[in-house]
Amino acid sequence: MAFMSTDNLKKITMADVAREAGVSTMTVSRALNKANVVSAATLSKIQKAVDDLGYVLDQSAGSLSSRKTGFVAAIIPSINNSNFSETAHGITKELEKNGLQLLLGYTDYMQEREEELVESLLRRRPEGIIVTGGYHTDKTRRMLHAAAIPVVEMWDLPKQPIQHVVGFSNSRAIEKLVEHLYKEGYRSFCYLGGDDADDTRGQDRLHGYQNQLKKYGLNHERVVEIGQTPLSYEDGSRGIKIALEKWPQTDVIVCVSDLMAFGALVECQRSGWNVPRDIAIAGFGDYELSRNCYPEITTINVDCFGIGSQAAQIICQQIQSHSESEFSNKIIKQPIHILPREST
Amino acid sequence: MAFMSTDNLKKITMADVAREAGVSTMTVSRALNKANVVSAATLSKIQKAVDDLGYVLDQSAGSLSSRKTGFVAAIIPSINNSNFSETAHGITKELEKNGLQLLLGYTDYMQEREEELVESLLRRRPEGIIVTGGYHTDKTRRMLHAAAIPVVEMWDLPKQPIQHVVGFSNSRAIEKLVEHLYKEGYRSFCYLGGDDADDTRGQDRLHGYQNQLKKYGLNHERVVEIGQTPLSYEDGSRGIKIALEKWPQTDVIVCVSDLMAFGALVECQRSGWNVPRDIAIAGFGDYELSRNCYPEITTINVDCFGIGSQAAQIICQQIQSHSESEFSNKIIKQPIHILPREST
DNA sequence: CTGTTAGCGCATTCAG
DNA sequence: CTGAATGCGCTAACAG
Numbered sequence: 001m002a003f004m005s006t007d008n009l010k011k012i013t014m015a016d017v018a019r020e021a022g023v024s025t026m027t028v029s030r031a032l033n034k035a036n037v038v039s040a041a042t043l044s045k046i047q048k049a050v051d052d053l054g055y056v057l058d059q060s061a062g063s064l065s066s067r068k069t070g071f072v073a074a075i076i077p078s079i080n081n082s083n084f085s086e087t088a089h090g091i092t093k094e095l096e097k098n099g100l101q102l103l104l105g106y107t108d109y110m111q112e113r114e115e116e117l118v119e120s121l122l123r124r125r126p127e128g129i130i131v132t133g134g135y136h137t138d139k140t141r142r143m144l145h146a147a148a149i150p151v152v153e154m155w156d157l158p159k160q161p162i163q164h165v166v167g168f169s170n171s172r173a174i175e176k177l178v179e180h181l182y183k184e185g186y187r188s189f190c191y192l193g194g195d196d197a198d199d200t201r202g203q204d205r206l207h208g209y210q211n212q213l214k215k216y217g218l219n220h221e222r223v224v225e226i227g228q229t230p231l232s233y234e235d236g237s238r239g240i241k242i243a244l245e246k247w248p249q250t251d252v253i254v255c256v257s258d259l260m261a262f263g264a265l266v267e268c269q270r271s272g273w274n275v276p277r278d279i280a281i282a283g284f285g286d287y288e289l290s291r292n293c294y295p296e297i298t299t300i301n302v303d304c305f306g307i308g309s310q311a312a313q314i315i316c317q318q319i320q321s322h323s324e325s326e327f328s329n330k331i332i333k334q335p336i337h338i339l340p341r342e343s344t
Numbered sequence: 345m346a347f348m349s350t351d352n353l354k355k356i357t358m359a360d361v362a363r364e365a366g367v368s369t370m371t372v373s374r375a376l377n378k379a380n381v382v383s384a385a386t387l388s389k390i391q392k393a394v395d396d397l398g399y400v401l402d403q404s405a406g407s408l409s410s411r412k413t414g415f416v417a418a419i420i421p422s423i424n425n426s427n428f429s430e431t432a433h434g435i436t437k438e439l440e441k442n443g444l445q446l447l448l449g450y451t452d453y454m455q456e457r458e459e460e461l462v463e464s465l466l467r468r469r470p471e472g473i474i475v476t477g478g479y480h481t482d483k484t485r486r487m488l489h490a491a492a493i494p495v496v497e498m499w500d501l502p503k504q505p506i507q508h509v510v511g512f513s514n515s516r517a518i519e520k521l522v523e524h525l526y527k528e529g530y531r532s533f534c535y536l537g538g539d540d541a542d543d544t545r546g547q548d549r550l551h552g553y554q555n556q557l558k559k560y561g562l563n564h565e566r567v568v569e570i571g572q573t574p575l576s577y578e579d580g581s582r583g584i585k586i587a588l589e590k591w592p593q594t595d596v597i598v599c600v601s602d603l604m605a606f607g608a609l610v611e612c613q614r615s616g617w618n619v620p621r622d623i624a625i626a627g628f629g630d631y632e633l634s635r636n637c638y639p640e641i642t643t644i645n646v647d648c649f650g651i652g653s654q655a656a657q658i659i660c661q662q663i664q665s666h667s668e669s670e671f672s673n674k675i676i677k678q679p680i681h682i683l684p685r686e687s688t
Numbered sequence: 689c690t691g692t693t694a695g696c697g698c699a700t701t702c703a704g
Numbered sequence: 705c706t707g708a709a710t711g712c713g714c715t716a717a718c719a720g
Contacts, residue, residue: 689720690719690720691718691719691720692717692718692719692720693716693717693718693719694715694716694717694718695714695715695716696713696714696715696716697712698711698712699710699711699712700709700710700711700712701708701709701710701711702707702708702709702710703706703707703708703709704705704706704707704708
């Protein structure tokens with residue numbers, strides 16, 4: 001590639017393009033915004049000018065004028081090795097179709113960070129916002145309300161939804177899993193989860209576990225709480241050792257996530273315990289991993305990608321039909337599927 | 345929570361806050377931008393007005409005026425279950441410290457999407473941009489140059505860097521791995537990779553593999569190319585079956601990624617082949633998984649998080665010391681570590 | 689189909 | 705430490 005000159009460093013504006021093409025800036029604006037309201041002749045003149053000058057539209061100026069930023073904000077706990085990355089993918093895909101750009105914020109599982117993230121994202125004037133879970137501070141709720149934009153809560157079924165919801169009941173999911181395992185004949189249960197009070201979805205899952213066992217009159221107190229979110233393999237490995245030392249009669253271990261379940265499974269392989277003969281293991285989340293390990297892990301499937309794309313769809317609809325629609329709040333309950341596999 | 349009234353739906357601007365606090369908008373602006381140049385008395389008046397009105401600063405207007413958007417753009421292939429999510433995390437963390445917001449774009453491993461992504465991100469007037477790899481179309485290069493902002497290429501060592509680089513040689517990494525395996529005594533190699541010509545880093549890895557084997561005068565033609573990026577477990581499982589059918593004498597399989605390696609490992613477990621006794625397996629990327637499975641997978645470590653945070657650091661430095669610095673391009677070569685583990 | 693006028697909501701710059 | 709005037713680069717609204 002030839003040496004690139006450092007000349008045209010001064011910013012090129014729409015006015016430059018207009019002058020070059022011999023039209024007004026308004027015509028350039030129309031041409032560039034794909035409004036098919038410009039004659040073919042002028043369009044090509046403008047195209048040429050744009051190419052010659054290397055002009056790129058300045059949306060930050062445009063959105064000030066049009067009061068449409070084209071941003072949608074989303075807040076998720078983490079993007080690493082978690083179900084939420086699938087959700088982020090789903091959101092992005094859907095927004096892309098509508099020409100919207102995602103502004104992503106991570107809390108790193110620190111609930112208290114949500115408030116500041118919401119504020120800093122709101123400064124960008126997104127046209128909609130997606131948040132994870134149903135637990136928010138009062139100030140957060142106030143800010144979201146004042147923003148007067150579509151809000152979607154996802155990954156849970158909040159008791160007091162802000163507006164729209166795309167989620168499922170984490171406790172109900174585990175109840176169904178326990179029910180399934182009970183029917184399979186398991187009676188001596190143990191639970192592996194995190195020790196993080198902030199992880200509200202984790203807490204909900206534990207409650208679901210305990211509720212269901214109480215219904216059966218079974219011992220629901222064999223619970224190992226170990227590790228901070230994001231929980232991972234090591235926590236599962238450490239957890240199962242503790243569990244089986246304390247309660248060697250356990251025949252099935254329910255894990256708060258597939259990652260923990262896999263860690264537990266690997267620990268069994270190392271220790272020469274046969275899964276599921278000696279001990280059965282179940283997880284949560286239907287990670288790609290859990291259907292691609294040996295033995296495959298019994299788990300609960302939730303449509304992570306679908307949660308994201310549906311949440312984004314709601315935002316897009318609300319933006320287009322700019323109805324105030326206080327009365328059309330959508331509560332979308334995602335289906336949950338128990339996937340019995342080799343590990344139980 | 346009490347019923348929320350739908351009244352103050354009209355946008356609240358800085359002028360409203362100024363009126364409420366009995367000062368000029370300029371003073372409000374200074375107070376809110378943390379410039380400690382406002383008297384304590386007026387500051388608290390402004391704070392009160394902001395709280396009462398629920399005002400949130402409008403950065404999209406501010407950045408037009410100040411010519412600083414506070415955005416940094418980054419383009420990565422994918423965020424799902426890949427090393428790049430760690431890199432995105434590293435970028436975000438570093439930008440956060442500097443009060444910058446990441447604008448993320450995914451190519452989904454489609455090289456041709458980079459061009460349109462660059463253009464749409466540049467419309468947002470980011471103050472810097474980070475791209476993955478060193479292969480870009482001419483138009484992309486032109487746009488990046490014309491943008492006159494800091495550019496970092498990462499995850500590779502381009503022959504013709506645009507500006508700054510944070511990366512490593514993918515081919516050199518595999519050469520080192522093959523060298524290690526050779527010293528361990530392996531002589532009958534096989535390679536498992538994708539069949540995607542677009543995956544330039546994958547191609548580089550294959551070349552490294554073949555180069556090193558040529559040096560040893562060993563057969564370098566046992567290559568199974570299967571699956572599109574992002575390669576995953578299934579590709580590894582299918583690949584190792586094909587490989588061992590064709591070349592049963594193979595004693596070590598080198599995989600383009602840990603995910604494929606794990607898929608291959610699981611296939612061995614299912615088929616009752618002992619790893620590493622019957623067949624050894626090595627991967628690439630040092631995924632958390634590969635040190636938490638059984639047997640642990642020999643792999644190549646690259647500091648994914650560090651690549652991201654260093655790339656972001658360079659951007660931040662360049663933004664602050666707004667030097668044109670055509671001559672201070674940083675080429676940061678990341679270290680590569682071979683991690684011998686149980687699978688070889 | 690195209691141009692003109694006005695202004696989006698802030699921060700820069702210069703005065704006080 | 706505070707205020708007034710001005711304009712960032714673009715698009716809405718209207719007129720032709």
